Amino acid sequence: LFSKKLKDQKVGYALPPSPPSLPIIGHLHHLLSSLAHKSLQKLSSKYGPLLYLRIFNFPLVLVSSASAAYEIFKAHDLNISSRDNPPIDEPLLIGSSVFVGAPYGDYWKFMKKLLVTKLLGPQALERSRGVRADELERFYTSLLDKAMKKQSVEICKEATKLIINSICQMSMGRSFSEESGEAERVRGLVTELDGLTKKVLLVNILRWPLEKLGISLFKKEIMYVSDNFDEILERVLVEHEEKLDKQKGNDLMDALLEAYADENSEHKITRNHIKSMFVELFLGGTDTSAQTIQWTMAEITNNPNILKRLREEIDSVVGKTRLIQETDLPKLPYLEYVVKEGLRLHPPLPLVVRTFQRSCEIKGFYVPEKTTLVVNTYAVMRDPISWEDPEEFKPERFLLGKEDERRALKHIAFGSGRRGCPGSNLASIFIGTVIGTMVQCFDWRIKGDKVEMDEAGGLNLTMAHPLKLTPIPRTKPLIF
Numbered sequence: 001l002f003s004k005k006l007k008d009q010k011v012g013y014a015l016p017p018s019p020p021s022l023p024i025i026g027h028l029h030h031l032l033s034s035l036a037h038k039s040l041q042k043l044s045s046k047y048g049p050l051l052y053l054r055i056f057n058f059p060l061v062l063v064s065s066a067s068a069a070y071e072i073f074k075a076h077d078l079n080i081s082s083r084d085n086p087p088i089d090e091p092l093l094i095g096s097s098v099f100v101g102a103p104y105g106d107y108w109k110f111m112k113k114l115l116v117t118k119l120l121g122p123q124a125l126e127r128s129r130g131v132r133a134d135e136l137e138r139f140y141t142s143l144l145d146k147a148m149k150k151q152s153v154e155i156c157k158e159a160t161k162l163i164i165n166s167i168c169q170m171s172m173g174r175s176f177s178e179e180s181g182e183a184e185r186v187r188g189l190v191t192e193l194d195g196l197t198k199k200v201l202l203v204n205i206l207r208w209p210l211e212k213l214g215i216s217l218f219k220k221e222i223m224y225v226s227d228n229f230d231e232i233l234e235r236v237l238v239e240h241e242e243k244l245d246k247q248k249g250n251d252l253m254d255a256l257l258e259a260y261a262d263e264n265s266e267h268k269i270t271r272n273h274i275k276s277m278f279v280e281l282f283l284g285g286t287d288t289s290a291q292t293i294q295w296t297m298a299e300i301t302n303n304p305n306i307l308k309r310l311r312e313e314i315d316s317v318v319g320k321t322r323l324i325q326e327t328d329l330p331k332l333p334y335l336e337y338v339v340k341e342g343l344r345l346h347p348p349l350p351l352v353v354r355t356f357q358r359s360c361e362i363k364g365f366y367v368p369e370k371t372t373l374v375v376n377t378y379a380v381m382r383d384p385i386s387w388e389d390p391e392e393f394k395p396e397r398f399l400l401g402k403e404d405e406r407r408a409l410k411h412i413a414f415g416s417g418r419r420g421c422p423g424s425n426l427a428s429i430f431i432g433t434v435i436g437t438m439v440q441c442f443d444w445r446i447k448g449d450k451v452e453m454d455e456a457g458g459l460n461l462t463m464a465h466p467l468k469l470t471p472i473p474r475t476k477p478l479i480f
């Protein structure tokens with residue numbers, strides 16, 4: 001402690017500046033405010049882009065500028081490649097078997113390798129292209145049906161269906177049945193789980209002081225979602241095992257079951273590891289992509305010039321007789337900029353959380369070991385020092401040469417480094433093809449003049465007024 005104090009006093013070894021805090025809880029109220037990313041953004045614009053905060057006794061470093069994020073992600077990647085959430089043992093989905101919250105080590109590396117080779121890497125994505133094409137056609141047909149009946153579409157809900165079905169087909173070779181109500185049940189659980197993220201954070205932060213008082217927060221709600229997922233996924237696992245007895249499969253679930261059954265597997269995994277992985281894929285992959293689709297479509301609807309330019313590009317490359325497909329995406333640069341700009345202004349996970357394993361120096365300040373790192377990606381991607389007109393939706397900013405993002409690491413909607421999002425390519429495909437389909441095949445009518453763009457409270461960035469639009473076909477029905 002003495003040497004740490006000495007270090008703190010040395011030039012270049014002071015802790016980052018710390019804004020005023022409250023007794024006992026420290027800066028907790030900023031994290032708990034209804035729009036935490038905005039509350040923290042305000043704090044950093046007043047006190048600086050690198051801050052030292054305190055949640056009770058737990059230290060936290062908050063990063064809100066591109067240059068500080070760049071230094072941390074580039075020079076300290078290994079040091080910050082763990083998320084040391086204290087595990088809550090009982091429930092499956094936030095228990096000790098999670099991947100997203102696992103420390104950087106053998107278990108994480110083993111699962112990451114399977115995730116990339118079986119589901120999210122370029123070759124796996126190429127193998128599963130047909131599955132996504134089928135789901136996109138189903139999405140288009142459902143929109144067409146709504147258009148014929150002159151019904152409005154809840155964009156986020158419709159996109160969620162496509163994404164869950166695709167992820168299920170890709171990872172376990174089946175989707176949940178609409179007829180039996182199973183699909184609706186899974187979608188409901190994913191939404192509930194999303195709503196629980198803030199409570200899970202609270203439990204993680206407050207568990208220690210509250211457990212001492214014999215209080216367990218939100219346990220019932222967390223267990224309800226966890227138990228339901230457990231039951232559904234156990235059924236799928238058994239079904240898969242029966243199938244595997246007859247023939248060898250090649251999807252992610254097959255590979256995980258093989259590792260589970262193999263005594264000599266590189267890493268021993270449990271049934272809970274497998275089920276948690278699927279819960280995390282649903283949670284990490286579904287709402288994030290669906291929210292981005294919703295926000296981006298809202299921006300396009302409010303910006304007719306952008307819609308016009310995007311449509312011209314799609315019409316000239318794809319035409320009006322066949323549906324856009326993911327192999328068109330590399331030929332549609334403006335669509336790519338629109339997607340990127342949607343992610344810049346509305347990152348669905350605005351706070352990226354890691355842990356410093358060792359003490360280090362960041363921008364001349366001392367950061368002690370085991371400090372939690374929070375990167376406010378929302379603030380970084382709206383930082384006026386790095387972005388011209390940061391609050392405006394301007395896809396043109398990504399035209400070649402205009403923004404040198406690689407050098408400054410300014411666009412960090414997917415995080416960065418070895419612990420960055422492994423689903424970023426898949427997400428870009430979902431968002432690109434869904435936005436592409438909606439722009440290519442339909443005009444969209446809104447109620448009122450403009451879409452309201454307010455953010456809802458929560459840890460994830462969602463729309464306070466979910467987007468509802470009515471489609472009007474602009475092409476003859478497409479034939480597949």
Ligand code: HEM
Pocket residue numbers: 099100101167280281284285286288289292347348349352353354413414415416417418419420421422423424426427
């Ligand atoms: C627009 C869509 C998405 C966004 C914005 C997003 C964003 C993120 C972010 C910010 C992180 C934390 C990264 C970090 O700490 O640096 C993350 C992690 C993760 N994401 Fe995504 N994500 C999206 C879609 C997906 C999809 C489609 C999947 C898979 C189906 C996925 C799976 C994961 C997983 C498994 C992790 C944990 C990685 C680890 O801890 O090693 N994400 N994502």
